[in-house]
Amino acid sequence: MGTTATMTRPAPGVLNSTPGRFGAYGGRYVPETLMAALLELDAAYAAAQADEAFHTELNGLLKDYVGRPTPLYFAKRLSETLGGAKIYLKREDLLHTGAHKINNALGQAMLARRMGKQRIIAETGAGQHGVATATVCALFGLECVVYMGEEDMRRQELNVFRMRLLGAEVRGVNSGSATLKDAINEAMRDWVTNVRTTFYILGSALGSHPYPTMVRDFHRVISKESKRQILEHEGRLPDAIVACVGGGSNAIGAFYEFIPDANVALIGVEAGGRGTALGEHAARFQKNGGGVPGVLQGTYSYVLQNEAGQVAATHSVSAGLDYASVGPEHAMLHDSGRATYTSATDDEALDAVRVLSRTEGIIPALETAHAIAEAIKMAPKMGKDKIIMVNVSGRGDKDIGIMTREMDLGGAASSR
Amino acid sequence: MAIHFSKKPGLVVYFTAGDPDLATTREMALAAIDNGADVIELGVPFSDPLADGPVIQRASERAVARGTRLSDVLGICKEIRTARPEAGIILFSYLNPVVRFGMEAFAKAAKDAGADGVLLTDMIVEEAGEYLRVMHENGLMPVFLAAPTSPDARLKAIAENSQGFVYAISRVGITGTQTELASDAQGLVERIRKFTKLPVALGFGVSTAEHVKAVGEFADAAVVGSAIVALIEKTDAADAPRAVGEFVKSLCGGVLTA
Numbered sequence: 001m002g003t004t005a006t007m008t009r010p011a012p013g014v015l016n017s018t019p020g021r022f023g024a025y026g027g028r029y030v031p032e033t034l035m036a037a038l039l040e041l042d043a044a045y046a047a048a049q050a051d052e053a054f055h056t057e058l059n060g061l062l063k064d065y066v067g068r069p070t071p072l073y074f075a076k077r078l079s080e081t082l083g084g085a086k087i088y089l090k091r092e093d094l095l096h097t098g099a100h101k102i103n104n105a106l107g108q109a110m111l112a113r114r115m116g117k118q119r120i121i122a123e124t125g126a127g128q129h130g131v132a133t134a135t136v137c138a139l140f141g142l143e144c145v146v147y148m149g150e151e152d153m154r155r156q157e158l159n160v161f162r163m164r165l166l167g168a169e170v171r172g173v174n175s176g177s178a179t180l181k182d183a184i185n186e187a188m189r190d191w192v193t194n195v196r197t198t199f200y201i202l203g204s205a206l207g208s209h210p211y212p213t214m215v216r217d218f219h220r221v222i223s224k225e226s227k228r229q230i231l232e233h234e235g236r237l238p239d240a241i242v243a244c245v246g247g248g249s250n251a252i253g254a255f256y257e258f259i260p261d262a263n264v265a266l267i268g269v270e271a272g273g274r275g276t277a278l279g280e281h282a283a284r285f286q287k288n289g290g291g292v293p294g295v296l297q298g299t300y301s302y303v304l305q306n307e308a309g310q311v312a313a314t315h316s317v318s319a320g321l322d323y324a325s326v327g328p329e330h331a332m333l334h335d336s337g338r339a340t341y342t343s344a345t346d347d348e349a350l351d352a353v354r355v356l357s358r359t360e361g362i363i364p365a366l367e368t369a370h371a372i373a374e375a376i377k378m379a380p381k382m383g384k385d386k387i388i389m390v391n392v393s394g395r396g397d398k399d400i401g402i403m404t405r406e407m408d409l410g411g412a413a414s415s416r
Numbered sequence: 417m418a419i420h421f422s423k424k425p426g427l428v429v430y431f432t433a434g435d436p437d438l439a440t441t442r443e444m445a446l447a448a449i450d451n452g453a454d455v456i457e458l459g460v461p462f463s464d465p466l467a468d469g470p471v472i473q474r475a476s477e478r479a480v481a482r483g484t485r486l487s488d489v490l491g492i493c494k495e496i497r498t499a500r501p502e503a504g505i506i507l508f509s510y511l512n513p514v515v516r517f518g519m520e521a522f523a524k525a526a527k528d529a530g531a532d533g534v535l536l537t538d539m540i541v542e543e544a545g546e547y548l549r550v551m552h553e554n555g556l557m558p559v560f561l562a563a564p565t566s567p568d569a570r571l572k573a574i575a576e577n578s579q580g581f582v583y584a585i586s587r588v589g590i591t592g593t594q595t596e597l598a599s600d601a602q603g604l605v606e607r608i609r610k611f612t613k614l615p616v617a618l619g620f621g622v623s624t625a626e627h628v629k630a631v632g633e634f635a636d637a638a639v640v641g642s643a644i645v646a647l648i649e650k651t652d653a654a655d656a657p658r659a660v661g662e663f664v665k666s667l668c669g670g671v672l673t674a
Contacts, residue, residue, distance in 0.1 A: 029511055029538040031467040033563040033588050035570060175473060176463065185466045192467065193589040195565060295511040295538065296464060308485040309516030310463040 020209020023335060025328035028208040029295045034188075037195045042210045044115050049217075054110065061106060065139070066096045068103075068221065072229035072389070077359040085382035087375055088238065088389045089362070090226045090254065097132045099365065099394030100219060100250045105132035105201055107218035109140055112199035119143045119198045123187040125152055125180035125246065126320035126367060127159025128394055129203030134168035144168040147186045149178040152319045159398050177313045180246075180323045184297050204247025205327035208298035212328050219253025226389060227257050234387060240265040240378065243391040244370040245341065246282070246320045248327035250393035259338060267378075268330060269370045271316030272343035278304060282314040284326045285334050285341035291324070293331070301328040317346035317402065318366035320394075344373035350406055352376055353396060365394035366402065419504040419532055419557060419580035421454050421615055425632035427668055428617050430457040430508065430641030432475035433492060434484025436653040442492045444648070446499055447661030452668035454637065455504035455581075455617075456496065457535065460489050462510040467537050469592030471642040475649065486513045486522070490529040497530025506533045506559060506580070523550040533557030533580045541573045548577060559583050562608055564600050575612035581637065582608055586620045593623040593642045602634045628667050640667060 019042075020026045028038060048054040062068040070091045079087045092100040105122075112120060120142050124130030130146040137144035146163055150172040153160050163170050176182040184207075191200045205215040223241075230238055241258055243251035245268035258264045273281030276289050284291035284302040291302035296311055304312040304324040316322040333339035344352070352372035357363045364372055368391075375390045382388070396403070429448045433441045445456045461479035465472060486509070493505055507526055514522050514536065526534060533556055539547060541560060551558045557579035562571055565588060575582055584605050587598035598621060605616050618631045619639030631638040644660060651659045 027543055028540060029543060030540065031537060031563070032540060032561040032570075032574070033565050033585060035540055035563070036565040036567060175477070181464065185464055188466045189469075189590045195588055292516070294515050297466065298538070300515075303512065305512065305516065307516070308483075308487075309513035310480055311512070 022329040022332035025301050025331040027300050030208050030298045033192050038208055045210055045214050066102050069225045070094050072226055075360050081359050082379040084379040085386035085388045089392045091392055093392045093395035097135050099128040101129040102132040104215050104218040105136045108201040109136035113140055117199035120201055121145045121187050121190050121198055122201045123147045123183040127156040131159050131162045133201050134163040134166035138166045146170050147173055147183040149183050150174045151178040155402055156319055156398055204249040205252050206247045215249050216252045219249050220256045222253040223257035237261055237264050238387040238389040240267055241389045242267045242371045242374050244269045244367045246323050248330045250391055252329055254391035266339035268339055268341040269374045270343040271321035272345040273315040274346050279313045280315050282316045282322050283343040296325040299328050301325050301331040320367040344370040348373040363396035365396050366399045368393045421637050426454040426637035428455040428637055428639040429453040432459045432461055432479055432645055433489040434461055434479030434482055435475040438488055438492050440653045440656055442495050443657040444660040445496050447657040448664045449500045449503045451661045451665040453664055457506045457508040458489055458493055460486050460509035460513050469590040471646045472591050475645045486517050490525050493529040493531050505531050506535055507531045508535045511536050511538050520550050523554040527554040533559050535559040541577050564604050571608055572611045581615040581617045584616050584618045586618050591642050594621040597627050597630050605635045625667050
C-alpha cells in the first residue's frame, strides 16, 4: 500500500535509513527530543550484545534469580480430557514474579546500569511488567516509577500493592480509557521530559526501534529452551505453538526459534473481548472490525482506529491484552502468513481458566487463558499423534479478584 | 501566501482545530492574523498526543470527542486562506491521521486547501523520504522539529530538509506553559544557524509577551501554543476570537515597541 513506502526511506542527506524494520512495519516515529536517547540505547544494546560479560551475568541471574530454565510440562489430563493432540505447557508462570515479563525487565535494567541511568520508568497493563521492573530495580538499587491506567489499577490491585512494596512509585493515568495505551503515552511524556537521566524499560515488543528487537531478544530464551525440551520429550518439533498476543512479547519469544521451521504452525491469540465491533475487543488482526496499518507510540503496525485515524478504545477482561496496536514483528508474520492470529473471547478465556485449573492444577493468568482457550478449540480436531505447545506466559494469582467477580463456581466440587 | 516573518521576532500561533468548534477556530485564527500573527499552525486533534502537555491534551480530547477530522481541518484551512491570502498556514499533526488519510492524498488536499507547509510531530528525518517527496511534488514546505538533545549531525539533516523555517524546541519535554524560558534555548538556535539561513522559530513554553521579546534576542520567531489553548479553554466560544486577538496583540506589542 501507499503508506508502506512512506515508512521506509530516509530524507536526502541522512546517512542511515532506519533499522528495526519488520517488512514494512516497525521503524522510529517519535518526537525528535527522544532520538538521541534512542540512538544511545541502540548503541549501548549493540555493545552489550557483543560483550560476553553481559551475557554471562544475564544468564547467571536468569538461572539463579529468575529461575530459568522453565519446565516444558506434558499436560496429560488436559490432553486426555480434550481427546486429541498432546498438549505441552511451557511454564513461564513459574518464573520469579509470576510471568515471562522479567526476562526482559532484567535485561533492560542491566543495560540501564551499563549506561549509568539511575532512574527507571515503565508502563504496565496487567501489572506484571510493572512488578518485574520494580523487582529488578530493587535488585539493582535503581529508582523506579511505573505508569498504570487507573482502570488497570482497579482491576489489578494486587500488583499495584506488590510494586509499592518493592519500592516503586505507581502513578495512575486517567486519560483516554485509563489502560495500557494511556500508560505508555504518559511514560513517553515522562521520558521526553527526563530523557537525559532516565531509562525507559518498555514492557512489550512495541514502540520505536530498538525496543521491538531488544524485547524479543530478551524473550528468545523461551523458544531456545522449548525447542531443546520438546526434542528431549518427543524427539521432534511440535505441530503448533500457541501464545496470547497483547503487545506480543511472550508470543514472539515463544515463536522466534521456530520461525524457520515451516512445519510448525505459529498461532497468536488476541483478545476477542465481548464482541467483534470496534471498541469491544483488542483483536488487531480480526478481518472485519480489526486494525489497519498506522503509527501509534513510535512504531508502524496494525492499529485499531476509526476512519479518521483516531485510535479506538479496546476491551478485554485481561488488562495485558487490552491494547490497540501490536508489535511490528507480529504484523510482518501476519502479512507473510508465517503466523496465524485468532482470538478468544472474555468468556472463552474464563472457561479456559477453569479447565486448566481443574485438569492440571494450574491457574493461568487471564492473558494466558486466551492461549489455553485456543488449544482447547484446536486439540480435539487434531490426531493423538499431534503436538501443541502452549506458552503459559503467567500465573493467575493477580487475577483472582476479577475471577471472583466473573466466574460462578457454585460452591461445587470439580466436574472434571 | 508564504512563510514570512515581517518583524523580529515573528509570531507563530498554534490552535487545536475544533476546540471549542471549527467555526470558532477559524474566527480565532483570523483574529490572530489581524492582530499580528505571521503564521497559523492548525493542529489536527489526535487521540494520543504523546508529545503534548495537559492543556493541549485536553483540547485534543474535546476536539476528537466532537468528531473533528483531518478533512474538517483542511476545510477551515481553505476558509482561512480565502479570507487572508497573505497569512502563513502550517498544518500540524501526529502521523496517524495523515497515514490513514493517505500521504499522497493528504498532500494534494493540503495544497488545495492553501496550506503553506506541514509539521508532523512524530516524523523524524530518517523516516521522511516519501513524505518529503510528496511535500515537494505538491509545493508544500516540510517543517521539522529540532531538539536540545539533537546532536549537530541531526540538526544539519533537520535544517537541510526543512523549508519555511526550522522549529526549535526550547527545552526537553512536552508542550506547556512555563514561567521562564529555558536557558539552553539560545544555544540550540545558535547550533541550528550553523547549518541554515532559514528563519528559526522557538516554541514550547513560550507563553508571555516577555518570553516573546526574549526569544527575539536570538531567534527569528516565537511559537505560542499552550498559552493560547489555555486561554480558549477558559473563555466562552462567542468571546474567544476577541480574547485571542487581544492576547496576540499583547504578545506582539511587547515586540513592536522594542
